[in-house]
Amino acid sequence: MATPHISAEPGDFAPAVLLPGDPKRAERIAKLLMPDARLISDVRGALAFTGTVDGQPLSVMGSGMGMPSATLYATELYKFYGVERIIRVGTCGGIARKVQVGDVVIALGAHTDSNMNQQRLPGLNYSAVASYDLVRAAVDAVEGDQRVHVGMITSHDHFYFSSHDETWLPLLDQYGVLGVEMESAGIYGAAAEFGKQALTVLTCSDHLLDASHNMSAEQRETSFQGALRLAVAAAHS
Numbered sequence: 001m002a003t004p005h006i007s008a009e010p011g012d013f014a015p016a017v018l019l020p021g022d023p024k025r026a027e028r029i030a031k032l033l034m035p036d037a038r039l040i041s042d043v044r045g046a047l048a049f050t051g052t053v054d055g056q057p058l059s060v061m062g063s064g065m066g067m068p069s070a071t072l073y074a075t076e077l078y079k080f081y082g083v084e085r086i087i088r089v090g091t092c093g094g095i096a097r098k099v100q101v102g103d104v105v106i107a108l109g110a111h112t113d114s115n116m117n118q119q120r121l122p123g124l125n126y127s128a129v130a131s132y133d134l135v136r137a138a139v140d141a142v143e144g145d146q147r148v149h150v151g152m153i154t155s156h157d158h159f160y161f162s163s164h165d166e167t168w169l170p171l172l173d174q175y176g177v178l179g180v181e182m183e184s185a186g187i188y189g190a191a192a193e194f195g196k197q198a199l200t201v202l203t204c205s206d207h208l209l210d211a212s213h214n215m216s217a218e219q220r221e222t223s224f225q226g227a228l229r230l231a232v233a234a235a236h237s
Protein backbone atom coordinates (compact mmCIF):
# COMPACT_ATOMS: atom_id res chain seq x y z
CA MET A 1 0.00 0.00 0.00
CA ALA A 2 2.01 2.94 -1.21
CA THR A 3 0.62 6.47 -0.91
CA PRO A 4 1.02 9.12 -3.62
CA HIS A 5 4.26 10.32 -1.99
CA ILE A 6 5.64 7.35 0.01
CA SER A 7 6.53 3.94 -1.44
CA ALA A 8 7.09 2.06 1.87
CA GLU A 9 5.18 -1.13 2.63
CA PRO A 10 2.75 -1.39 5.57
CA GLY A 11 4.75 -1.95 8.75
CA ASP A 12 7.92 -0.38 7.33
CA PHE A 13 7.63 2.73 9.50
CA ALA A 14 8.32 2.64 13.23
CA PRO A 15 5.66 4.19 15.50
CA ALA A 16 8.00 7.18 15.98
CA VAL A 17 9.45 9.16 13.06
CA LEU A 18 12.11 11.87 13.17
CA LEU A 19 11.30 14.40 10.45
CA PRO A 20 14.12 16.70 9.35
CA GLY A 21 13.43 18.96 6.36
CA ASP A 22 16.48 17.91 4.37
CA PRO A 23 16.38 14.32 3.00
CA LYS A 24 20.20 14.18 3.02
CA ARG A 25 20.10 15.08 6.70
CA ALA A 26 17.59 12.24 7.18
CA GLU A 27 20.18 9.92 5.67
CA ARG A 28 22.98 11.30 7.88
CA ILE A 29 20.79 10.97 11.01
CA ALA A 30 19.82 7.41 10.08
CA LYS A 31 23.47 6.40 9.61
CA LEU A 32 24.55 8.20 12.79
CA LEU A 33 21.88 6.70 15.05
CA MET A 34 21.12 3.34 13.47
CA PRO A 35 23.78 1.00 12.03
CA ASP A 36 20.89 -1.26 10.95
CA ALA A 37 19.00 1.51 9.08
CA ARG A 38 17.39 0.46 5.80
CA LEU A 39 15.90 2.66 3.08
CA ILE A 40 12.11 2.22 2.97
CA SER A 41 11.01 5.02 0.61
CA ASP A 42 12.66 7.41 -1.85
CA VAL A 43 9.76 8.93 -3.79
CA ARG A 44 10.78 12.41 -5.04
CA GLY A 45 14.02 12.09 -3.07
CA ALA A 46 12.16 12.22 0.28
CA LEU A 47 14.41 9.51 1.71
CA ALA A 48 12.97 7.47 4.59
CA PHE A 49 14.84 4.96 6.76
CA THR A 50 13.92 2.57 9.56
CA GLY A 51 16.26 0.92 12.06
CA THR A 52 16.70 0.62 15.80
CA VAL A 53 18.23 2.78 18.52
CA ASP A 54 19.10 0.79 21.66
CA GLY A 55 16.77 -1.95 20.45
CA GLN A 56 13.80 0.39 19.88
CA PRO A 57 12.48 0.94 16.34
CA LEU A 58 12.82 4.41 14.86
CA SER A 59 12.23 5.93 11.43
CA VAL A 60 13.74 9.07 9.91
CA MET A 61 12.32 10.84 6.86
CA GLY A 62 12.95 14.09 4.99
CA SER A 63 9.86 16.35 4.91
CA GLY A 64 10.99 18.91 2.35
CA MET A 65 10.61 22.62 3.11
CA GLY A 66 7.45 24.48 4.06
CA MET A 67 4.06 23.58 5.49
CA PRO A 68 2.47 22.11 2.33
CA SER A 69 5.31 19.59 1.99
CA ALA A 70 5.75 18.75 5.69
CA THR A 71 1.99 18.51 6.31
CA LEU A 72 1.49 16.22 3.36
CA TYR A 73 4.10 13.75 4.65
CA ALA A 74 2.84 14.01 8.25
CA THR A 75 -0.70 13.27 7.02
CA GLU A 76 0.34 10.19 5.05
CA LEU A 77 2.48 8.89 7.94
CA TYR A 78 -0.30 9.29 10.50
CA LYS A 79 -3.20 8.25 8.28
CA PHE A 80 -1.78 5.38 6.22
CA TYR A 81 1.34 4.09 8.00
CA GLY A 82 0.15 3.91 11.61
CA VAL A 83 2.76 6.41 12.80
CA GLU A 84 1.94 7.62 16.32
CA ARG A 85 4.48 10.40 16.88
CA ILE A 86 6.44 12.71 14.65
CA ILE A 87 9.36 14.70 15.96
CA ARG A 88 10.54 17.41 13.61
CA VAL A 89 14.26 18.09 13.94
CA GLY A 90 15.38 21.20 12.11
CA THR A 91 16.74 24.70 12.30
CA CYS A 92 15.19 28.06 13.08
CA GLY A 93 16.11 31.69 12.73
CA GLY A 94 16.41 33.21 16.20
CA ILE A 95 14.05 36.07 17.16
CA ALA A 96 14.11 36.36 21.00
CA ARG A 97 17.35 38.02 22.19
CA LYS A 98 17.98 35.27 24.73
CA VAL A 99 18.17 32.68 21.94
CA GLN A 100 21.71 32.42 20.61
CA VAL A 101 22.92 30.69 17.49
CA GLY A 102 23.54 27.07 18.49
CA ASP A 103 20.83 27.05 21.19
CA VAL A 104 18.09 24.45 21.11
CA VAL A 105 14.42 25.49 20.89
CA ILE A 106 11.62 23.13 21.93
CA ALA A 107 8.44 24.43 20.27
CA LEU A 108 5.45 24.40 22.65
CA GLY A 109 3.35 25.85 19.88
CA ALA A 110 3.62 27.56 16.51
CA HIS A 111 1.95 30.78 15.36
CA THR A 112 1.70 30.98 11.61
CA ASP A 113 1.02 33.25 8.65
CA SER A 114 -0.20 30.24 6.68
CA ASN A 115 -3.92 29.58 6.34
CA MET A 116 -3.56 25.79 6.24
CA ASN A 117 -4.97 25.34 9.73
CA GLN A 118 -7.79 27.85 9.11
CA GLN A 119 -9.05 25.42 6.49
CA ARG A 120 -9.37 22.78 9.20
CA LEU A 121 -11.81 24.73 11.43
CA PRO A 122 -13.28 27.57 9.37
CA GLY A 123 -13.67 30.77 11.35
CA LEU A 124 -11.38 29.68 14.17
CA ASN A 125 -7.90 31.00 14.95
CA TYR A 126 -6.53 27.51 15.44
CA SER A 127 -3.73 27.11 18.02
CA ALA A 128 -1.09 24.67 16.79
CA VAL A 129 0.47 23.06 19.87
CA ALA A 130 2.93 20.28 20.60
CA SER A 131 2.04 17.13 22.53
CA TYR A 132 2.64 17.77 26.21
CA ASP A 133 4.08 14.30 26.89
CA LEU A 134 6.69 14.77 24.17
CA VAL A 135 7.59 18.26 25.39
CA ARG A 136 8.06 16.88 28.88
CA ALA A 137 10.20 13.95 27.67
CA ALA A 138 12.45 16.27 25.66
CA VAL A 139 12.81 18.69 28.57
CA ASP A 140 13.56 15.82 30.96
CA ALA A 141 16.41 14.74 28.67
CA VAL A 142 18.22 18.11 28.86
CA GLU A 143 21.62 17.61 30.45
CA GLY A 144 24.15 19.82 32.22
CA ASP A 145 24.81 23.19 30.60
CA GLN A 146 22.97 22.48 27.33
CA ARG A 147 21.31 25.75 26.26
CA VAL A 148 17.63 24.94 25.67
CA HIS A 149 14.57 27.23 25.41
CA VAL A 150 10.96 26.06 25.61
CA GLY A 151 8.27 28.31 24.16
CA MET A 152 6.45 29.56 21.08
CA ILE A 153 7.87 29.70 17.59
CA THR A 154 6.32 30.96 14.36
CA SER A 155 5.99 28.98 11.12
CA HIS A 156 6.09 31.16 8.02
CA ASP A 157 5.42 30.59 4.35
CA HIS A 158 7.95 33.09 3.01
CA PHE A 159 11.61 32.55 3.84
CA TYR A 160 12.66 35.82 2.15
CA PHE A 161 9.69 38.01 3.01
CA SER A 162 7.59 37.65 6.16
CA SER A 163 10.30 35.78 8.06
CA HIS A 164 12.52 38.84 7.80
CA ASP A 165 9.91 41.60 7.88
CA GLU A 166 11.13 44.72 9.70
CA THR A 167 7.72 45.56 11.18
CA TRP A 168 6.90 42.04 12.21
CA LEU A 169 10.18 41.02 13.82
CA PRO A 170 10.14 43.48 16.77
CA LEU A 171 6.53 42.50 17.49
CA LEU A 172 7.35 38.78 17.44
CA ASP A 173 10.25 39.56 19.80
CA GLN A 174 7.94 41.57 22.08
CA TYR A 175 5.48 38.68 22.22
CA GLY A 176 8.22 36.26 23.27
CA VAL A 177 8.43 34.26 20.05
CA LEU A 178 11.69 32.32 20.16
CA GLY A 179 12.33 31.76 16.48
CA VAL A 180 10.99 31.23 12.98
CA GLU A 181 10.92 28.16 10.78
CA MET A 182 8.56 26.91 8.10
CA GLU A 183 6.92 23.59 9.04
CA SER A 184 5.73 23.07 12.63
CA ALA A 185 2.27 24.70 12.55
CA GLY A 186 1.35 22.34 9.70
CA ILE A 187 2.70 19.22 11.41
CA TYR A 188 1.03 20.08 14.73
CA GLY A 189 -2.27 20.58 12.88
CA ALA A 190 -1.96 17.18 11.19
CA ALA A 191 -1.24 15.49 14.54
CA ALA A 192 -4.41 17.00 15.99
CA GLU A 193 -6.46 15.91 12.97
CA PHE A 194 -5.54 12.26 13.53
CA GLY A 195 -5.33 12.25 17.35
CA LYS A 196 -1.57 11.61 17.18
CA GLN A 197 1.49 13.25 18.73
CA ALA A 198 3.98 15.80 17.40
CA LEU A 199 6.92 17.82 18.64
CA THR A 200 9.51 20.11 17.08
CA VAL A 201 13.08 20.39 18.38
CA LEU A 202 15.13 23.06 16.59
CA THR A 203 18.69 24.32 16.54
CA CYS A 204 19.04 28.08 16.07
CA SER A 205 21.09 28.39 12.86
CA ASP A 206 20.99 32.19 12.43
CA HIS A 207 19.63 35.16 14.36
CA LEU A 208 17.34 37.69 12.70
CA LEU A 209 17.76 40.49 15.26
CA ASP A 210 21.30 39.88 16.46
CA ALA A 211 23.89 38.96 13.84
CA SER A 212 26.76 39.04 16.35
CA HIS A 213 26.68 35.31 17.08
CA ASN A 214 28.00 32.84 14.61
CA MET A 215 28.94 29.19 14.70
CA SER A 216 31.77 27.19 13.25
CA ALA A 217 30.81 24.09 11.29
CA GLU A 218 32.01 22.02 14.26
CA GLN A 219 29.86 23.94 16.78
CA ARG A 220 26.91 23.61 14.41
CA GLU A 221 27.29 19.82 14.33
CA THR A 222 27.71 19.56 18.14
CA SER A 223 24.61 21.60 18.88
CA PHE A 224 22.60 19.75 16.24
CA GLN A 225 23.54 16.46 17.89
CA GLY A 226 22.38 17.90 21.23
CA ALA A 227 18.98 18.65 19.70
CA LEU A 228 18.88 15.20 18.14
CA ARG A 229 19.45 13.57 21.53
CA LEU A 230 16.38 15.36 22.93
CA ALA A 231 14.33 14.37 19.88
CA VAL A 232 15.23 10.68 20.25
CA ALA A 233 14.42 10.85 23.97
CA ALA A 234 10.96 12.20 23.09
CA ALA A 235 10.51 9.63 20.30
CA HIS A 236 11.18 6.75 22.67
CA SER A 237 9.52 8.12 25.82
Ligand code: ADE
Binds near residue numbers: 092094208
Ligand atom coordinates in the same frame (compact mmCIF):
# COMPACT_ATOMS: atom_id res chain seq x y z
N1 ADE B 1 15.12 28.28 9.29
C1 ADE B 1 16.36 28.62 9.66
N2 ADE B 1 16.55 29.93 9.58
C2 ADE B 1 15.38 30.46 9.12
C3 ADE B 1 14.95 31.76 8.82
N3 ADE B 1 15.78 32.77 8.97
N4 ADE B 1 13.70 31.93 8.38
C4 ADE B 1 12.89 30.87 8.23
N5 ADE B 1 13.23 29.63 8.49
C5 ADE B 1 14.47 29.41 8.94
